[in-house]
Amino acid sequence: NAGVTQTPKFQVLKTGQSMTLQCAQDMNHNSMYWYRQDPGMGLRLIYYSASEGTTDKGEVPNGYNVSRLNKREFSLRLESAAPSQTSVYFCASRSTGDPEAFFGQGTRLTVV
């Protein structure tokens, strides 16, 4: 049972490049989330998906897009990376009615 898996673990991008961060969970959870973690800023919600087929903006959605491909997968796309998007990105999932969220191991992204 892998839980929540994120790929890649590390990535370096040049300003203006695009990339997609992948997240998959095998716990049959309805809700999935993308966060960024920055020093002094804590975990900030970028986008979330309460159920398959729905996505909603979080606290810091600008510069990002998401796709809930199916119940298992929730991807985060940076269309034109900027240095301000240098961060550690976490994906999480949880089951509706159960408040506990399970997190991936994180993706460390550097934009130069």
Place this chain on the structure above:
Amino acid sequence: AQRVTQPEKLLSVFKGAPVELKCNYSYSGSPELFWYVQYSRQRLQLLLRHISRESIKGFTADLNKGETSFHLKKPFAQEEDSAMYYCALIRGATNKLIFGTGTLLAVQP
């Protein structure tokens, strides 16, 4: 809008001292509040939730609706408690899960 505030970025205590990590929230409805912990090189994980009123690893947290607080407490800190602690809130109707800015707890020997 809902918000979670953790006023302390860093809390340093000696082993055996009491610990209180502060968390305040703003939310117009009935909140579901939690504490998550991230130990070094480990994934973020749930520590405890207010509904269950449980004690995990000696930590407790009481929801005070009057003061809109959910402070995390432990009477005697241990070195293995050193970690980043996040207070979190779920907005039930939308499944939106938001976190505070986190407090790094450092327990000195």
